[in-house]
Amino acid sequence: MKAFTQHFGLVVPIDRANVDTDMIIPKQFLKSIKRTGFGPNLFDELRYLDVGEPGQDCSTRPINPDFELNQPRYAGASVLVARDNFGCGSSREHAPWALDDFGIRVVIAPSFADIFYNNCFKNGLLPIVLSAEQVAELFDQVAAEEGYSLTVDLAAQTVITPAGKVFNFEIDQFRKDCLLKGLDEIGLTLQDSEAIKKFEQAHLASRPWLQASEEKFSA
């Protein structure tokens, strides 16, 4: 997995609550069997004026000039700020893949939906929870100042504004470590193979029907 330590990047504001994963990457793009290439279709329905289909050349499609990602002042943004409950709905990991492929490294919101939040960490994307007031402050500042960029320091758990104001954020230790070191979570879990085997043996022995049903199942 990609490591995340520090990041300095331009902020793009998406002033909506309940940004769902259908919005982040519409279903027609989920037919890909790859992990990459979703960037051009990030927020497809908001970004383009026509109906997007997989395999299109997005550079020739009519764009919606009102949508933030299309505004020249936000070109190259890598920090996305949004309102409550970001990433709700479908569990599709294509949502963080699309954000990542587009170049977003950090998403800041007052709250995130659980599965999306979790999926971010598997892909080297950092979701940061700040209070609704702090997020509102960021929205005001982004609107007021062209080129507004933030510094995010994962080790220190801070977001630093251009004026030097510091916001602290919470993150659990395990996720932080994995992200800082870019650890392969499966490899890490397999270090506990013995414990898993031991547990499994006792667990299945006390629930013989789990295996009995599986024999039938495979038959």
Next chain:
Amino acid sequence: MAKTLYDKLFDQHVVAQRDDGSVLLYIDRHIIHEVTSPQAFEGLRLAGRTPWRVSANVATPDHNVPTTIAERAKGVEGIVDDTSRIQVKTLDDNCDEFGIVEFKINDDRQGIVHVVGPETGASLPGMTIVCGDSHTSTHGALAALAQGIGTSEVEHVLATQCLVAKKMKNMRVNVVGVLDEGLTAKDIALAVIGAIGTAGGTGYAIEFAGSAIEALSVEGRMTLCNMAIEAGARAGLVAVDDKTLEYVKGRPLSPKADDWDAAVSQWRELVSDEGAHFDAEVELDAASIKPQVTWGTSPEQVIAVDQLIPKAEDQADTVSRDSVSRALSYMGLKGGEALSEIGIDRVFIGSCTNSRIEDLRAAAKVFEGRHVASSVKEAIIVPGSQQVKKQAEQEGLHTIFEAAGAQWREPGCSMCLGMNADRLGQGEHCASTSNRNFEGRQGAGGRTHLVSPAMAAAAAVAGTFVDFREL
């Protein structure tokens, strides 16, 4: 110490505790579909890994499969859309390569993952169940700890039989009193989401309890747990009772003979202990619930059929004024209208929320002796599985649908998310029994209204929203 049902299920599956409070949680059953698994199998291959316990896995294609008889007839090769066909074939290939049991496209056990799991007995009480799909919460109706996971986690579960998990908080939603005749779990689900909001359950496992939940059938409880995710909760749960056991008994993969008795004695414990601590409790009076209809683009934007659609200017703060006005404009509404002013273009009865036999019976009851309104372009009925389809045909429900002018289709996710050809057109209003009314969910520019099967059937007949009891 008194434990909640969730605590019990969680604790029974802890393999190892980590310093940061997360645990390795053992997974009993892993269900796989074609959309969220290809990248996970690819990851396994690249790392040279194999599934930890191959028999814990079961797969079936559902999201992409066509639902017309003509397109289904030739199996996977007959899928017209290239990318859909490749995805379904990729699932077949991956399952064959790794030795995973798959109910293939025209197998008589194929269907939507969340319908197939419980109906085959692949999902049982007391299990931990995961699937790369957020509506895995459905299986919690059997008192199983069931939750949706992302693709990286699919790979992790395949390789290790474990999930890295953190304990959620406990919420209990008590629904007391008696639901009016003909109202269903769908109305309860929407009323709960209307009450607590789409983020109300974030960080919680929700246990649904109370007399109105006890009165629900197990299928109804599935509808309710299905939509726990729309309330923000990754898992929904209902305690084991006689109905649960009756439902599970005799399923193809359920325990038999001595195993059954041993299982039952363990499963009987799958209830929250008296005095167990819940971090949050919500109470709802079933008698106050009327048929629910969503008007906006989030499941929490829901009203009773006789209420008026809200106006943006009546909202308390700017954030909600903004979201209401954005939803109204997407839905082509002004605010303040009655639901009966909305013209319905299409009707969809199906999805893992409402495609089980009871749902189809409820819809058939409304369709019987009536006809789909001429203003409605299409009403499609999509059973949740091959088994549901077979049962419905034995009961003659399909002839009622067809006589009413509705289309009877082959099982799959269909217009719930429109990855196949079943989609809404730009600006079309749909009465849908699915679970998400997000912008573009059922087709770009499509306008979804979530309702129960009876309400969807009534909307098909009336061409607009009416209380099905007054049709």
